[in-house]
Amino acid sequence: MQKKKMVVRPYGPLMVEHRIIEQIVPLIRAEVRNIDKSKSIDPHFINVTVGFLRTYADKCHHGKEEDILFKALKEKELSKGHFETLRQLLEEHDLARSNVRELLDAKARYVKGDKTAVAEIRKRLLALAKIYPAHIALEDKHFFIEVMKYFSDKEQQKMVRDFWEFDRKMIHEEYREKVSRLKAELQ
Numbered sequence: 001m002q003k004k005k006m007v008v009r010p011y012g013p014l015m016v017e018h019r020i021i022e023q024i025v026p027l028i029r030a031e032v033r034n035i036d037k038s039k040s041i042d043p044h045f046i047n048v049t050v051g052f053l054r055t056y057a058d059k060c061h062h063g064k065e066e067d068i069l070f071k072a073l074k075e076k077e078l079s080k081g082h083f084e085t086l087r088q089l090l091e092e093h094d095l096a097r098s099n100v101r102e103l104l105d106a107k108a109r110y111v112k113g114d115k116t117a118v119a120e121i122r123k124r125l126l127a128l129a130k131i132y133p134a135h136i137a138l139e140d141k142h143f144f145i146e147v148m149k150y151f152s153d154k155e156q157q158k159m160v161r162d163f164w165e166f167d168r169k170m171i172h173e174e175y176r177e178k179v180s181r182l183k184a185e186l187q
């Protein structure tokens, strides 16, 4: 019997990444409960969370969505509904980015002794814990699979190859940037 060839669709790798990203949400909620109990912040938690959200959720995951899938969708004649969802998804990426930025600023103020930053940190953590599950559910259940109809099999396979190539380059860019930032700081 001939084995059926497994075809990877573009939404496959993106959904696998969603399964990793969503694991940060209960950790953020637990940290908010710790903040409420202790009225203090664990800067290490914020640093690790911001690192995860910026590198994995934003650069690696949103990067592939925006630079490859969404970019290709913008070339297609989308239905009104899909056009609107695409606009909303992009807005939510920006919202996540601005919350991460504000979270990091508030943490810097807290570390310098500004205890009023606790409320801001709490607010930004809760916002991020709210944005991600809804955003992921919208993409998984109402967008990614539906929009495949705009692409031929060939276009979909090219997209998957572009995803792998994006990931391959990303790790090197990330650390090239990190090492040059560190050099600049030490000079």
Ligand SMILES: [Fe+2]
Binding pocket: 062, 065, 089, 093, 135, 139
């Ligand atoms: Fe997204």
Ligand SMILES: [Fe+2]
Binding pocket: 014, 018, 061, 065, 136, 139
């Ligand atoms: Fe996503």
